[in-house]
Amino acid sequence: MSARAGTHTVNSRPVLSNPSPAVPGRSTRKVLSMSVTQTERPPVGADTPILTLRGIEKSFGAVHVLRGVDLDVRAGQVTALVGDNGAGKSTLIKGVAGIYGFDAGEYLFEGKPVAVHNPRDANALGIEVVYQDLALCDNLDVVHNMFLGRELTASGLLNEATMETRARETLDGLSVRTLQSVRTPVASLSGGQRQTVAIARAVLWNSKIVILDEPTAALGVAQTEQVLALVRRLADKGLAVVLISHNMNDVMQVADDIAVLYLGAMVAQVKTADVTHSQVVELITTGRATNGTKGADA
Amino acid sequence: MSATETTTEPAVAPRGPQSLGAVFEDYRARIRGGDVGALPALAGVIVLVLVFTVLSGTQFTNAFNFANLVLQGSAYAVFAMGLVFVLLLGEIDLSAGYTGGVGAAVVGKLILDQNLNWVLALIGGLLFGALVGLVIGLLVSKLGVPSFVVTLAFFLALQGVLLLMTGAGGTIPYRDSHLLAIMNKNMPLWLGWAFAGLTVIAYAALGFSRRLQRQRAGLPTPTILVWVLKSIAFAAVLIAATAYLSKERSRNVFLASLKGVPIVIVIVAGLLVVLTFLLTRTAWGRHVYAVGGNAEAARRAGINVARVKISCFMMCSMLASVGGVLLASRTNSVNPQTGGSDVLLFAVGSAVIGGTSLFGGRGRVLDGILGAVVITVIVNGMTLQGQSQGRVYMITGLVLLLAASVDAVSRRRAAASGRV
Structure with missing residues (x-):
């Protein structure tokens, strides 16, 4: 890591320059230093984030859920979004996906401000969300599920051959080897295989950002490995992946970037290589990190 | 740090033609996985036919009785094919029987009172069915009233409508030679x-x-x-x-x-082909299965769930009208019992016995016909044996119970095999 941690430069993150009561002032310095690592990182390829959120605010009535949240999501990287229950992860993601709008803040896609009012707008931009419950139809097979609601037709009739071919191509492209047949009903698939189908459906439509909500929460050890490998491959193929997870091991293993939400504020977005497991946990639970960053002298 | 794997193996290795053994193995795996399909119904038909052949001999197997079976069963089959659409959603239509009765009455009245051509009268009957289905569908999908209650209300109300339409005479005669030919020629x-x-x-x-x-x-x-x-x-x-x-x-x-x-076979076969085509080869048919399997997933996939539901109820009620006309054609008239008594229950029973799941999401149009064959063979065979109507109902009830249990068990197996 070429970036120098500990170099004190002015950080433009509004949440850090105006610490809210939720983020105690004494934590600012350390958090700052980590943010600097992020902001000073030399450009790697096309480093302009594909998705940029700045100063996002969202309230539900009297409850202030998101307080000036910033987030950068880059193509070819896995950005983990972590935070305790109630930190605002779901709210942030649902806003990105267009399920509800943000009250204030900038929503930039590929550097340009965009207006996302409903899920269809987000889909049109190339943003797909894989929700925790996957939203698969058990009684339909893999191909049918992947094309659900967007079936390919030829003169009004379902074009099964083309759909099956494209489904296979997508799965092959993701190097999925766990599916015996794409004509198996989803009911007879394991949890990991279902997750694979849901992810494959999300990337089938040339999407640019795939947001995964707790993809490994219900999986066993071997299946978790499979899904994490798949998540990594998505990023390696050039997609931007946002991974929401409670599992620190998963996050440390697969993420390039970790964004930590604490009580509705983004307390840090750091390179995974620059932090330790316990620092991330500390950020999640207290909103600040006490130790120097791991990558400080790297 | 990353779990990157650069494997380029294809998802499925062998791409040549599957051997007969492999196909059979696939089929066996499907059955063990809980997808029993038409097997129970087919086994039921074979067993029942064997039993009645032993008991009644040529009285059961002769050509006259065979044709009789076809005529008896065809109306149930048409009602059942309609119900398959509603059952696929995981809903129920209790009013289908009387929708058929009133639909047949509408057709009869249009010919009798309005002097309409039989084709136009039939279209009138279909429109009546479509209207009933539309109202039921709107109440179920837009207002959120359970289909059980909505269609129970329609069952009662349409029974009354039929009673009023048949009036003092008690029947609406069918005299049009084309309509009579369906079941009699x-x-x-x-x-x-x-x-x-x-x-x-x-x-x-x-x-x-x-x-x-x-x-x-x-x-x-x-x-x-x-x-x-x-x-x-x-x-x-x-x-x-x-x-x-x-x-x-x-x-x-x-x-x-x-x-x-019999001419009715052409109608039933035609409906089977057209409806199967709609359900398996069009996007609409796929959406019907999706809504029945997981309505929330269908909604998130951008499918208009309400529209799919309404269209299925309309399909069911329109087919009920056709079934009603078949019943009337067989008895040469519409009476207050047309589409009443056991018609609806036999039709629902047929769909379930044929393999359509009451839980939604699984079923085929063919199931309606297979189940209707089972029920008709029971009714016909037992009546030939001189059994009382009471016993016929009891046995039919048992068979339905058996079919519903097979459905529930196979569903559990499917769920169990889903978490290998």
Whole structure:
């Protein structure tokens, strides 16, 4: 890591320059230093984030859920979004996906401000969300599920051959080897295989950002490995992946970037290589990190 | 740090034609996984036919009774085919029987009072069915009233409508020769054979073209032997049935000759083909299965769930109208009991016995026909045995219970095999 941690430069993150009561002032310095690592990182390829959120605010009535949240999501990287229950992860993601709008803040896609009012707008931009419950139809097979609601037709009739071919191509492209047949009903698939189908459906439509909500929460050890490998491959193929997870091991293993939400504020977005497991946990639970960053002298 | 793997193995290795053994193995795996399909119904038909053949001998197996079976069962089959659409959603339509009765009454009245042509009258009956289905569908999908309650209300109300329509006379006579012909006339022998021949050719051609399509797309294709065997089996069944129906079955040939394929078979077969096509080859059909399997997933996939539900209720009620006309054609009139008493229950029973799940998401149009065959064989065979109506109902109830249990158990198996 070429970036120098500990170099004190002015950080433009509004949440850090105006610490809210939720983020105690004494934590600012350390958090700052980590943010600097992020902001000073030399450009790697096309480093302009594909998705940029700045100063996002969202309230539900009297409850202030998101307080000036910033987030950068880059193509070819896995950005983990972590935070305790109630930190605002779901709210942030649902806003990105267009399920509800943000009250204030900038929503930039590929550097340009965009207006996302409903899920269809987000889909049109190339943003797909894989929700925790996957939203698969058990009684339909893999191909049918992947094309659900967007079936390919030829003169009004379902074009099964083309759909099956494209489904296979997508799965092959993701190097999925766990599916015996794409004509198996989803009911007879394991949890990991279902997750694979849901992810494959999300990337089938040339999407640019795939947001995964707790993809490994219900999986066993071997299946978790499979899904994490798949998540990594998505990023390696050039997609931007946002991974929401409670599992620190998963996050440390697969993420390039970790964004930590604490009580509705983004307390840090750091390179995974620059932090330790316990620092991330500390950020999640207290909103600040006490130790120097791991990558400080790297 | 990352779990990157650069494997380039394809998802499915072998892409040549699947052997007969592999196809059979796939099929067995599906059954063990809880997808029993038509097997219970087919086994039921075979067992029942054997039992009644032993008990009643030629009284049951003669050509006259065979044709009688077809006529008895066809109306149930049409009602059941309609109900399959509603059951696929995981909903129920208790009003289908009386919708059919009133639909038949509408057709009769249009001919009798308005002097309408029989075709226009039939269209009127279908429109009535569509209207009933639309209202039920709107109440269920937009207002969120459970279909059980909505259709129970329609069951009661339409019963009243039918009573008022038949009026003091008690019946609305059917006199139009075309409508009466449906249940009372047979096709000329040559036409019956031509119909059977064309159906066999169409079946084989369709199977072959689908095979060719998959092969061209480079998808795994079962060996050609599967197609050959399927086509031969289909042809054998159809030819045997046609030959049997072409036999003279009149008890007194000098009084009136009675032979040939009943006209109603063409209607039922036509409906089977068209509806199966709609359900399996169009996006709408796929959406019906999706809504029945997981309505929330369907909604998130951008499917208009309400519209799919309404269309299924409309389909069910329109087919009920057709079924009502078949019932009226058989009895030459509409009476306050047309579509009443056991019609609806036998129709729901038929769909379930045929393999359509009451939980939604699983079923085929063919199930309605298979189940109707089972129920008709029970009713017909037991009546020939001189059994009382009470016993017939009891046995039918038991068979339905058995079918529903098979459905529940196979569903559990499917769920269990889903978490390997």
